[in-house]
Amino acid sequence: MNIKKYDRPYQENFSFNSQAVFGHIHYLSKEIGPRLIGTNNCKRAGEYITNFFAQLGLDVTEQVFKTETIERIDHALEILDPPLGVIPSVPFLFTPDTSDDGLIGEILFVEEGEETFLGPEIKGKIVLWSPQARGSSPREIAKYDPMAVIIISQIPGIPPRHDIQHDNFFKPYPPVTSFRISWEQGHRLVQSEARKACLKLKTKRFPSQGRNIIAELKGSVYPDEIIVVCAHYDSPPDTPSATDNASGTAMLLELARLYAQRGSKRTLRFIAYDGEEAGFLGSAHYLKKLKQEEKTQKESKNFVTGRDKTELEKHLFCLNMDVLGMALGYNTCYVQGPPELTAAIKVMSKELGFAQQVNEGMYGSDNDPFALAGIPGVSFGKMGSDFLFIHTDGDTMDLMNKNQIQKTGGFIDQFLQRYAAGAQVWPFDRKVPEEQVKQLSDNMKKWMGDYFEVMFSGLIDKKG
Ligand SMILES: [Zn+2]
Known part of the structure; x- marks a missing residue:
């Protein structure tokens, strides 16, 4: 052998x-x-x-x-304009729940988050973002006060990540409902010039x-x-x-x-x-x-430093x-x-x-x-x-x-x-x-x- x-x-x-x-x-x-x-x-x-x-x-x-x-009860990402319907997505758990009607808003594609795209126009929008760094967090966008954040995976063939982004981790900014989608779905949204979406997230938190x-x-x-x-x-x-x-x-x-x-x-x-x-x-x-x-221990009388x-x-x-x-x-x-x-x-x-x-x-x-x-x-x-x-x-x-x-x-x-x-x-x-x-x-x-x-x-x- x-x-x-x-x-x-x-x-x-x-x-x-x-x-x-x-x-x-x-x-x-x-x-x-x-x-x-x-x-x-x-x-x-x-x-x-x-x-x-x-x-x-x-x-x-x-x-x-x-x-x-936390337990995930329900979530959906629906593209309203053009009417592509509900597409596969994964929510960041611990980001805020939406109302039962969901968050309906205009999609703003900020590419890789270059300086050009990061400004006051983000406020109130559903930000579609394909960050270069693998570990990018929605926190980086939260400071511009978006309605929601959708992060596109960078690599074809890899399913979107299941991540946690606790309220605390957004500080000092308010937490923002955030989702991930695959490279394939992201590509499709950009190519079809997706303009309007509805996001729903319902979870249950418990001690x-x-x-x-x-x-x-x-x-x-x-x-x-x-x-x-x-x-x-x-x-x-x-x-x-x-x-x-x-x-x-x-x-x-x-x-x-x-x-x-x-x-x-x-x-x-x-x-x-x-x-x-x-x-x-x-x-x-x-x-x-x-x-x-x-x-x-150090406050105790018996403890001798050194x-x-x-x-x-x-x-x-x-x-x-x-x-x-x-x-x-x-x-x-x-x-x-x-x-x-x-x-x-x-x-x-x-x-x-x-x-x-x-x-x-x-x-x-x-x-x-x-x-x-x-x-x-x-x-x-x-x-x-x-x-x-x-x-x-x-x-x-x-x-x-x-x-x-x-x-x-x-x-x-x-x-x-x-x-x-x-x-x-x-x-x-x-x-x-x-x-x-x-x-x-x-x-x-x-x-x-x-x-x-x-x-x-x-x-x-x-x-x-
Ligand atoms: Zn690990």
Whole structure:
């Protein structure tokens, strides 16, 4: 048999089992399906994870927090002039409901949102927009006071994304009812010079709970050195979300299984976060709690600065996994931390023959709140062609590939084995360069506006 070159390095002593990972992805994305925070499905996914961790003999706790969730009751986008009828569309959940008659208005096509098109003429119109950047948010148009926003997908053949855009994320502007349509529908509307439309959106909001699931394996030599290994298990609304992020969750479960057997010198805290898709709710909650505890700990008489470490200070590192193991695309590792960390991952990638792009900066996942709090971390992911399906109806099990899962899982396992479980001394500074924190907060502000302050500014240590 012809042994492929890339299969060699970690096959011999390697017991990461991609078959088991596949089983978890299947259960989460197919048996359960969409897992929006606060829904019954998300709760079922949480129970599955808790039970799995518990069966491994790990200490499991559930960290519950209050939130709000939403159910889509009805929505429609009808083109009135020319009379094209109702066309397929996806609403941004949490943007405002319309009246039963809907919003009827004039369509204004603003192309890619160039300066020429952005001005007072937008006020009161239904804005049709084909933004260049994938992550563009209706917030960018909201400041011109439109009646509604319709975003056209950029790529043919990819269904429109199911996204959440909470009221808070529009601040300081008022929230605007927003929809997405496919490239095909967008093209058709522009070609037919669509002038008038009616949008209807009806949802039901209700208070609910988010739930982080935390399983701990105490370090045998350095119990006070905590390495967080995490993945979010919630999903956007109405998508099976196999890659985003049943894949990362499944890897997390498999890694927990491995290390529960092997043990580790340092404490490994396996965390399945909830609410990532609603704005890093779970990881932000986790860190805010640690921050509060730190305040109490430091105020205590018994605490000696320099000698004692707070629970937060014991956190050395966060390894996050989000969107992995698809058949097509390129592996990425986004690093927020000291330069030697980036270098170590680059060296390891070459040494083990694992092809991945190693970048410094933001990936947009649960290690971001850690970086804001000054805790270095990495996010393993996969971008490129299959990545385009995340948040859509097309994010199914069919995208997943066992060979890719094995390679990625193998690399992450080796990284943890070498440094977290095995290293004599933890080799990376507990430091995130200031310019990385600044870039991260600037990016997050662009996405969530003034709400960034409410959600995250408390995590950043103010200097001086
Ligand atoms: Zn994700």
